[in-house]
Amino acid sequence: MEWLNYHHLFYFWTVAREGSVTRAAAALHLAQPTLTAQIRTLEGSLGGPLFTRVGRGLAMTDLGRVAYGYAEQIFGLGRELLDASRGRTGAGPIRFAVGISDALSKLTVFRLLRPALELEQPVRLSCIEEGNEVHFAMLLRHELDLVLSDVPFTPRSGPRAYNHLLGEAPVKLYGTKALLRRHPGSFPGRLRGAPFLLPPRDTALRRALDHWLDRERLEPAIVAEISDGALLKTFGGEGRGFLPAPAVLEEAMARQHGLHPAGEVPGIRERIYAVSAERRLQHPAVLAIREAAVREVFV
Structure with a gap:
């Protein structure tokens, strides 16, 4: 069975935390050539470089970031073990x-x-x-x-x-009170030709909405396609168009953005x-x- 040398992993972890071999060598009380040799041995065990040169400094490679994530957990657990063995309360997060x-x-x-x-x-x-x-x-x-x-x-x-x-929730279309007044009538006919703010076309919600809009022949005027949900609601709160959001957020939509439901879109649910x-x-x-x-x- 092949075993990982945890001393070498600890040296790598220290270099990553310190940001340089020089500072890590001083913290570990090791000569720099010795520390560099130990890390190269670890790189040989893991099958690739852990650091790359960026200017005068070091940056972790993809493999280095993976190794660092595991090292954080391993040595974090080690600290928790010491705390537990010494009867300390309040282990780390x-x-x-x-x-x-x-x-x-x-x-x-x-x-x-x-x-x-x-x-x-x-x-x-x-x-x-x-x-x-x-x-x-x-x-x-x-x-x-x-x-x-x-x-x-x-x-x-x-x-x-x-x-x-x-879980899953129904989806409603929301707009400001002023926008709703400009588009009176029953749902969904009131939305024919209305301005819309929509998520990008590569999302599940957008594909479902496009299908529904086509089926209802609403021919919306798409003002913006916005991937960030918070930005989408900000545009909506400024009255730029109707936008979709889960029905479970109806109260928060009104309180935070001044947006109110125009109607629930049948058959579409956010999962x-x-x-x-x-x-x-x-x-x-x-x-x-x-x-x-x-x-x-x-x-």
């Missing part, structure tokens, strides 16, 4: 890295994540907003504990991710998936999110 699809409502995401920050043991939350392909790669490298997405992950081959449906690299959800923060989805968000 739990690391919890979450990838967030930019198609999701930020308020819905906040409501889901909030219980994770209210656990008895403190949580250090890290939110990363990237595309699904980037999130999937980070999930498989264990750089993320969870991804919140509007669509399930369906990799074509190789390692798979596990999709856990947290949120918790995507993990493991079949069973075990991380305490993830379990808190799942419980919140059932108890507080999608009710």
